[in-house]
Amino acid sequence: EDKVVQSPLSLVVHEGDTVTLNCSYEVTNFRSLLWYKQEKKAPTFLFMLTSSGIEKKSGRLSSILDKKELSSILNITATQTGDSAIYLCAIMNYGGSQGNLIFGKGTKLSVKP
Amino acid sequence: KAGVTQTPRYLIKTRGQQVTLSCSPISGHRSVSWYQQTPGQGLQFLFEYFSETQRNKGNFPGRFSGRQFSNSRSEMNVSTLELGDSALYLCASSLGQGAEKLFFGSGTQLSVL
Numbered sequence: 142e143d144k145v146v147q148s149p150l151s152l153v154v155h156e157g158d159t160v161t162l163n164c165s166y167e168v169t170n171f172r173s174l175l176w177y178k179q180e181k182k183a184p185t186f187l188f189m190l191t192s193s194g195i196e197k198k199s200g201r202l203s204s205i206l207d208k209k210e211l212s213s214i215l216n217i218t219a220t221q222t223g224d225s226a227i228y229l230c231a232i233m234n235y236g237g238s239q240g241n242l243i244f245g246k247g248t249k250l251s252v253k254p
Numbered sequence: 255k256a257g258v259t260q261t262p263r264y265l266i267k268t269r270g271q272q273v274t275l276s277c278s279p280i281s282g283h284r285s286v287s288w289y290q291q292t293p294g295q296g297l298q299f300l301f302e303y304f305s306e307t308q309r310n311k312g313n314f315p316g317r318f319s320g321r322q323f324s325n326s327r328s329e330m331n332v333s334t335l336e337l338g339d340s341a342l343y344l345c346a347s348s349l350g351q352g353a354e355k356l357f358f359g360s361g362t363q364l365s366v367l
Contacts, residue, residue, distance in 0.1 A: 173354050182342065182360040183258075184297075189354055229297065233354045242356065244289075246296035 143168040147230050147245035155253050158220050162248045164230030165212040174206055174213050177229040179247070184229055187215075220252045256281065258359035260345050266365045272333040275362045279326050279347030285309075286328040287356065288320060291342040300343075303328055304351040332364075340366045 148163045166174070173191045177184040188197040190206035190213060197204050201218045217224055227247040234243070259278040267273050279286050288300040299312035303322035320330040326347075332339055342363050346356035 175354055177358075182363075183344070183358040184356075185358070186355050231297075233352075242287075242297075242299065242354070244297035 143232065143234060143243050145230055145232050145243055145245035147228075147248050149248060150246065151249040151251070153251045153253065154220055156220060156222060158252075159216065159218045160220060160250065162215040162217075162228050162230075162250070163212065164214070164245055165210075166230075166232050166243075167211065168232045168234050168243065170235035171208075172233045172235050175231045175233065175242070176204055176213075176215050177231065179227040179229055180225075187228075217250075220250075222252050222254055225250060225252045258345055258347050258357055260343075260359035260362050262362060263360065264363045264365075266367065267335050268367050269335055269337060271335050272331065273335060273364060274329055274331045275343055275345075275364075277328045277330075277345030277347075277359060279328070279345075280357055283347035283349055283357070284326050285348045285351050285353060286322055286326065287346045287348070288328070288330050289344045289346065290314075291344055291361070292340075297344070300330065302351070309351055335366045337366050340364060 145166045175189045176187040188204045195206040204215045206213045227249050229247045230245045231242040261276045285304045287302040289297045291297045301320050302310040306322045317333045322328045342361045344358050344361045346358045348356050
C-alpha cells in the first residue's frame with residue numbers, strides 16, 4: 142500500500158532558527174511530491190517536485206526531492222512566528238487506488254519568539 | 255477571486271443522524287475533491303468529482319457519498335453517523351481532474367456525540 146511518512150511529528154524552535162522537515166514515501170507509479178502548509182484549517186500549496194524538477198525555492202523556504210532515497214526535505218531558514226503551522230507532504234501517483242493525493246500525517250512546527 | 259467556500263463551518267450531530275456538507279469551488283474550477291482529516295489518520299481521500307461524475311473514491315464505507323452539480327458545486331453526505339466520523343472535512347478544488355495543485359476550503363468541523 143502506498144504511504145507517506147513525515148518526521149518529526151512535532152518540532153519547537155525559536156525565531157531565527159533553521160529547520161528541516163522530512164518526508165519519505167513508498168508509492169508505485171510516482172508522479173509528483175507536494176508540500177502544503179496548514180495554519181488554521183485550509184492547507185495552502187507550497188511546492189511541487191517532480192522527476193524533472195527536484196529542487197524548488199521560494200524566499201526562506203526550499204525543498205529537495207531525492208528520488209533515489211524516496212524522500213524529500215523542506216527547509217525553512219530564519220524562522221518566524223508566522224511559520225508556525227502543520228506542514229503536510231503528499232504524493233501524487235498515476236492511477237493509484239488511494240485517490241489522487243496521499244498525505245502524510247504532517248509535522249507541527251511551533252516557532253517561539 | 256473568491257476561494258473555496260465550505261458550509262457550514264461547524265456542525266454537531268448525534269449518532270445515527272445524517273449530515274450534508276456543501277462546497278463551492280473557485281470559479282472556473284471543475285474538479286472537487288473531499289478529504290477527511292483526523293489527528294490520528296491525517297488527511298484521507300474520500301472522493302473526487304469532475305463534470306458531475308465521481309472519478310475516484312477512497313476507502314470509506316458506503317455511508318459516505320457525494321455529488322456534483324452542473325455549476326461544479328459539490329455536496330457530501332454521511333448517513334448513520336458514528337462517533338468515529340468526528341473530523342474536519344476539507345473540500346478542495348482544481349482546474350482539471352487529477353490535478354496536484356489543490357485549493358482547499360477552511361473545512362467543516364463535524365462533531366458526532
